[in-house]
Amino acid sequence: MKVNWISVTRLRRLDNGVTSSNVSSVRSRRFPQPARGFAASCRQRQQNGELAVDAGPTASDALESLEQVARRSIPPRAGYPATKRSWPNRGKVNSAQAFAKRLNVSIDGQLEQFDYIFLRDACACPLCIDTSTRQKLFQTSDIPADITSRNLLQSPDGTVQLRWTKDVPGYSAEHSSTFTPSFLRTYSRRRNRMRSRYNDTRQVLWNRDIMTSDVRSLDFTDYMQHDSTLLEALQQLNLYGLVFLHNVPPSASSVAEIGTRIGPLRHTFYGETWDVRSVPSAKNVAYTSQHLGMHMDLLYFADPPTLQLLHCVHNTTQGGSSLFSDSFRAAAQLRLGSPTLFRALQHFPVTYHYVNDSQHYHATHPTIEMDPHPSSSASSSSTPTSSIPHDPPHRLHSVNYSPPFQAPFEINTGSDDQGARLRHYHAGIRAFARLLDSDEAVYERRMAEGECVIFHNRRVLHARRAFDTSSGRRWLRGAYLDGDAFKSRYRVLMEQERAQRAEGEREREGREWDEDGRQSDGFEHV
Numbered sequence: 001m002k003v004n005w006i007s008v009t010r011l012r013r014l015d016n017g018v019t020s021s022n023v024s025s026v027r028s029r030r031f032p033q034p035a036r037g038f039a040a041s042c043r044q045r046q047q048n049g050e051l052a053v054d055a056g057p058t059a060s061d062a063l064e065s066l067e068q069v070a071r072r073s074i075p076p077r078a079g080y081p082a083t084k085r086s087w088p089n090r091g092k093v094n095s096a097q098a099f100a101k102r103l104n105v106s107i108d109g110q111l112e113q114f115d116y117i118f119l120r121d122a123c124a125c126p127l128c129i130d131t132s133t134r135q136k137l138f139q140t141s142d143i144p145a146d147i148t149s150r151n152l153l154q155s156p157d158g159t160v161q162l163r164w165t166k167d168v169p170g171y172s173a174e175h176s177s178t179f180t181p182s183f184l185r186t187y188s189r190r191r192n193r194m195r196s197r198y199n200d201t202r203q204v205l206w207n208r209d210i211m212t213s214d215v216r217s218l219d220f221t222d223y224m225q226h227d228s229t230l231l232e233a234l235q236q237l238n239l240y241g242l243v244f245l246h247n248v249p250p251s252a253s254s255v256a257e258i259g260t261r262i263g264p265l266r267h268t269f270y271g272e273t274w275d276v277r278s279v280p281s282a283k284n285v286a287y288t289s290q291h292l293g294m295h296m297d298l299l300y301f302a303d304p305p306t307l308q309l310l311h312c313v314h315n316t317t318q319g320g321s322s323l324f325s326d327s328f329r330a331a332a333q334l335r336l337g338s339p340t341l342f343r344a345l346q347h348f349p350v351t352y353h354y355v356n357d358s359q360h361y362h363a364t365h366p367t368i369e370m371d372p373h374p375s376s377s378a379s380s381s382s383t384p385t386s387s388i389p390h391d392p393p394h395r396l397h398s399v400n401y402s403p404p405f406q407a408p409f410e411i412n413t414g415s416d417d418q419g420a421r422l423r424h425y426h427a428g429i430r431a432f433a434r435l436l437d438s439d440e441a442v443y444e445r446r447m448a449e450g451e452c453v454i455f456h457n458r459r460v461l462h463a464r465r466a467f468d469t470s471s472g473r474r475w476l477r478g479a480y481l482d483g484d485a486f487k488s489r490y491r492v493l494m495e496q497e498r499a500q501r502a503e504g505e506r507e508r509e510g511r512e513w514d515e516d517g518r519q520s521d522g523f524e525h526v
Contacts, residue, residue: 241456263485306483316472330435341428398458
């Protein structure tokens, strides 16, 4: 990896069009005189040698001068002191500031640029990052706008060490920042950044046949005792959104133990854990013995939980099989077959509520939410039996679908425009429901005693067939987890696995020593 210098770029074009050649032409409807005052200010500064004639004024110069004139020219409104007035759109600054400097780095044969403000802000030395809390000890706003590097050291392995000119106030001239090739490669591209946080993992879009073939059931003891088994479970959740455990003890606390192995449980008005069994005068359709259609839980929350766990403690009834369907696959099919209906589900607001048992929850979500970042992995399927690509250019982020808890739509359907939106949504949701409920899409499994299912509540729909309460006993215990806890645990385990692999490679390669038999510091001046 090669590092080069890049010269200073001074940009004369400002957001408001001010340049050294057209300063006097600036006009403002609100402030009729600032341009002449600003031009005079620039000419005076040029005469005094404070402003280079060929450089042009900077954005901050223009904004500060115009603000000063505005304060002199415009009387304050009653109740507002003059010091509160500011130039309109002051927060809008050109993306490339005057005095911007960048470092050129050749990574894998590709030239990449890093702004010095970015590099200084990312410094991870003990003076900048507390070694205990791992939190920053300075603010981005502390970095001078004209910071640059005065010294560059590069080791043979590509590690870069910089010392700064006009560093953050309070730091000595000896302060340096070190950046490894891995860091520079990671932050050179958005794709690399996503992959470094495991935010771009592949997803398998499944139907009944694929899930029957690929479904995984892991042993409870291995899951609780071995991180490798826990990681396998989390990987299955990332890929398919569905995984099972077996040999779970018939204890009321088992589901909490399984959940907290991943992260803290989500506490709701149902509690940290809850029971699913038929009861008289039920406050939730899940607590009955009747058929329960495809749905997701707690969509009447502004932020529904990501993972749901259901531990089958007892199940001796006739009927009551559990049903699962991949909503991401149905959405991908709809997207390919009818983009117009797909977009209708993206943009139409659907309201959900729970008004019962002294509770009143209410939230609105679109049926389909997309990941704002396009996928960086290939759009090809590794499963020959699937005709749906695994990774569309912009992947699905989540699906919101829960007919039992749907509230009346909160749009004015009496108008032609809104009525048309409703009709488009209605056509889209009918097509979507047919895909979700088709025989080929639904994976059916009768939960056995001692089994626990973990599934992605924002992707995998679940349902239950009706059962006969007189034929036996059916008792499930449930819990929820948030997506942040799930992703955190997954990242930690993936980082540990990657570190173990790297350590094994280092042991095989051995250590590098200099000619005197001492370990080299690796740095040389360039």
